[in-house]
Amino acid sequence: xxxxxxxxxxxxxxxxxxxxxxxxxxxxxxxxxxxxxxxxxxxxxxxxxxxxxxxxxxxxxxxxxxxxxxxxxxxxxxxxxxxxxxxxxxxxxxxxxxxxxxxxxxxxxxxxxxxxxxxxxxxxxxxxxxxxxxxxxxxxxxxxxxxxxxxxxxxxxxxxxxxxxxxxxxxxxxxxxxxxxxxxxxxxxxxxxxxxxxxxxxxxxxxxxxxxxxxxxxxxxxxxxxxxxxxxxxxxxxxxxxxxxxxxxxxxxxxxxxxxxxxxxxxxxxxxxxxxxxxxxxxxxxxxxxxxxxxxxxxxxxxxxxxxxxxxxxxxxxxxxxxxxxxxxxxxxxxxxxxxxxxxxxxxxxxxxxxxxxxxxxxxxxxxxxxxxxxxxxxxxxxxxxxxxxxxxxxxxxxxxxxxxxxxxxxxxxxxxxxxxxxxxxxxxxxxxxxxxxxxxxxxxxxxxxxxxxxxxxxxxxxxxxxxxxxxxxxxxxxxxxxxxxxxxxxxxxxxxx
Ligand code: ADQ
Numbered sequence: 362x363x364x365x366x367x368x369x370x371x372x373x374x375x376x377x378x379x380x381x382x383x384x385x386x387x388x389x390x391x392x393x394x395x396x397x398x399x400x401x402x403x404x405x406x407x408x409x410x411x412x413x414x415x416x417x418x419x420x421x422x423x424x425x426x427x428x429x430x431x432x433x434x435x436x437x438x439x440x441x442x443x444x445x446x447x448x449x450x451x452x453x454x455x456x457x458x459x460x461x462x463x464x465x466x467x468x469x470x471x472x473x474x475x476x477x478x479x480x481x482x483x484x485x486x487x488x489x490x491x492x493x494x495x496x497x498x499x500x501x502x503x504x505x506x507x508x509x510x511x512x513x514x515x516x517x518x519x520x521x522x523x524x525x526x527x528x529x530x531x532x533x534x535x536x537x538x539x540x541x542x543x544x545x546x547x548x549x550x551x552x553x554x555x556x557x558x559x560x561x562x563x564x565x566x567x568x569x570x571x572x573x574x575x576x577x578x579x580x581x582x583x584x585x586x587x588x589x590x591x592x593x594x595x596x597x598x599x600x601x602x603x604x605x606x607x608x609x610x611x612x613x614x615x616x617x618x619x620x621x622x623x624x625x626x627x628x629x630x631x632x633x634x635x636x637x638x639x640x641x642x643x644x645x646x647x648x649x650x651x652x653x654x655x656x657x658x659x660x661x662x663x664x665x666x667x668x669x670x671x672x673x674x675x676x677x678x679x680x681x682x683x684x685x686x687x688x689x690x691x692x693x694x695x696x697x698x699x700x701x702x703x704x705x706x707x708x709x710x711x712x713x714x715x716x717x718x719x720x721x722x723x724x725x726x727x728x729x730x731x732x733x734x735x736x737x738x739x740x741x742x743x744x745x746x747x748x749x750x751x752x753x754x755x756x757x758x759x760x761x762x763x764x765x766x767x768x769x770x771x772x773x774x775x776x777x778x779x780x781x782x783x784x785x786x787x788x789x790x791x792x793x794x795x796x797x798x799x800x801x802x803x804x805x806x807x808x809x810x811x812x813x814x815x816x817x818x819x820x821x822x823x824x825x826x827x828x829x830x831x832x833x834x835x836x837x838x839x840x841x842x843x844x845x846x847x848x849x850x851x852x853x854x855x856x857x858x859x
Contacts, residue, residue, distance in 0.1 A: 372498035373438065375416030378489055380453070380509035382439055383408050385423035396434075399423065402604075402746045403506060403531055409607040410823040411437050417496045419489060425449045442492050444485065451481035454684050457509040460543075463686075465508060465532050466647045466741040467767075468539060470686045479545050483512060486552070490516035499523055502830060505556070507531045512548065515555025522592070527830040528556040529602065532743040533769070534566035537573050550578055553597075554589045558830045560602040562743045562769040567599040596833065602826045603773055604744050608753045608818040615726040615754035623727035632710050636671040636796065639732035641725060641747045642739075644677040644717065646690050649738040649765060649782040654694060654713065656788045657736075658701035661712045665793060668705055668712035674728065678719040691717070729754035734761045734795050737768060738782040744769040748777070752807075752814040759803050761795035762810060763788075773813055776806040 383404045384396040398404065411418055415437045422429050422441040425448075429441040444453070455478035464472040490513045497503055502525045505513045514526050540546055550573055553559050561567045567585065575582045580589050586598045614620055631637065638657065642648040657673045660666045677694070681687045694715070702711040720728075729735070735751040745768040752762065752774075764770060764777035771779065778795040780788045795803075 373417035373496055374498045374501045375414050376419060376493055376497050376501060376503045377407060377411055377506065378419045378493050378503060378510060378513060379403060379506035380421055382418060382420035382422050382441060384434060386429060405606065405746055406604050406819055409819055419493050419496065440492060440496055442489055448481050448485055451478045452485040456482040458681055458684050461508045464539060464543060465535050469740045470646050474544055486510055486512035487516055489513050493517055494521045497521065497524055512552035515552045518555040525830055526556045527558045527826060528553060529560040529826065530566065533741060534561055534569045536569050537576065540573055547577060550574055554580065554587060556597055557833050559597060559599045560826050562601065562603055563772055564601040567601050570599050602822055603769060605817050605819050605822050606746050606749045606753060608814050611726065611750055611753035614723060615730055615756060620723050620726045620730065623724060624730040627727055628731055631672050634670055634672045636733050637731050638673045638734045638736060639728055640675040640736045641728065642677050643680040644691060645680055646686055647739055647741050649740045650694055652782050652785060653736055653738045654697050656785055656792065657713065660789055660792065661705040673713045675713065676716045676720060679717060726754045730756065733759065734763060736763050738763065738765045738780055738788065739768050740782055742768040748774060749814050752810050759800060760807050761803050763791055763795050774810055776809040
């Protein structure tokens with residue numbers, strides 16, 4: 362990837378601030394510096410927005426103890442923020458990924474609380490805020506992303522009250538009963554309240570947040586907004602903005618001749634099975650992999666699926682491998698898959714084909730193409746883009762999506778075969794239902810799901826958020842007729858949760 366142009370020093374009118382840059386700095390085998398697209402849902406979602414709007418992206422470049430100069434990339438300026446090895450351990454692997462990540466995902470792993478981790482989190486958030494304050498033009502729009510940077514909105518407002526500050530949380534915002542465990546709950550709430558607009562994936566997130574603000578701070582909360590009294594009043598609006606993907610570009614990629622050839626080659630490699638069941642995840646304990654692999658293993662062992670006819674292809678991109686829980690998960694899945702394959706497999710291709718590696722997007726598109734059934738069964742997930750990518754890419758008429766009730770995507774993708782991933786028997790039944798349902802039913806469901814993703818893509822998500830941020834949330838109020846649901850219920854289909 363070419364990224365060598367120096368950055369212009371003009372200040373930006375649009376700034377995205379995220380823990381990671383969309384590219385990671387790596388040193389290749391010849392010892393040369395190179396840049397590689399960073400993995401994960403946030404980059405998948407925001408890169409097209411940034412390419413379209415231009416501006417600056419402030420974030421860490423992925424290599425500890427290194428200072429990197431700003432540079433131009435795909436029409437915008439990349440502003441690398443340095444992190445020391447100790448900060449990576451305490452702010453990123455520690456407070457972000459071993460405290461906040463499990464706490465915000467229903468505490469499916471035990472959240473650890475260490476004061477020195479929070480100190481590092483505060484220090485790094487301050488650094489991000491300072492760098493942003495330096496690159497943002499007068500009155501610029503700044504869009505802060507995700508759980509690693511929840512203190513940035515307030516820190517930024519203190520030095521640059523002229524900025525229009527938005528914040529979007531990509532992961533769930535937990536209910537009060539869980540959030541209150543956090544020793545630094547007040548600092549986090551006050552940090553977020555520094556924004557003009559705080560966006561969540563689902564309305565439950567914004568109502569959890571506002572309930573906490575009401576109970577744990579002295580700020581006044583009315584409907585979807587808090588009035589924050591600090592160096593003069595400002596209003597912080599909280600609403601749901603379900604994120605999506607660049608649907609058209611995924612679908613174009615899937616339809617390309619190269620992808621079709623790759624899909625054909627993959628089918629050949631798998632021995633042309635009559636049924637392909639697919640899972641695609643970052644290797645993370647929130648994604649429900651243990652439960653999913655066990656459910657599929659039992660279906661093979663009980664003879665409901667024939668290992669000669671059916672294959673379960675599971676790919677998992679390596680993730681956060683220095684955090685203990687992730688290393689344990691990796692070993693558990695290796696063991697589980699090995700055991701099932703040796704118990705139910707014969708000679709030749711194993712029933713579970715497991716690849717613990719990252720794939721280029723075109724290879725994922727080829728997998729989505731050939732998957733008769735897609736399994737997306739997280740224990741808790743902010744949204745889950747994989748479900749949407751499958752719908753954008755799968756062009757056969759008979760695909761089926763099995764989706765966890767606990768993924769944010771379940772609110773929109775109602776025609777999926779829904780599962781509770783904690784209920785193994787229920788999950789096995791839903792998978793078999795998705796496999797054996799009539800063609801007519803499958804087509805009806807798939808059509809409705811594909812339409813949803815086609816109509817609600819990433820640019821619509823970004824436009825909604827940024828236009829609300831531009832006019833500080835007034836437009837939704839103005840457009841609202843008497844008796845309509847309040848804006849915090851705005852994107853709910855038929856259900857009121859405010
Ligand atoms: P993630 O937890 O990273 O995102 P998800 O939304 O599923 O989860 O995005 C994963 C991304 O990684 C997808 O774009 C997928 O294609 C890619 N990916 C997965 N496995 C891969 C592999 N083996 N090789 C290459 N790429 C792979 C967080 C939240 C989500 C939320 C997003 C966006 O946890 O809930 O949907 O941010 O807001």
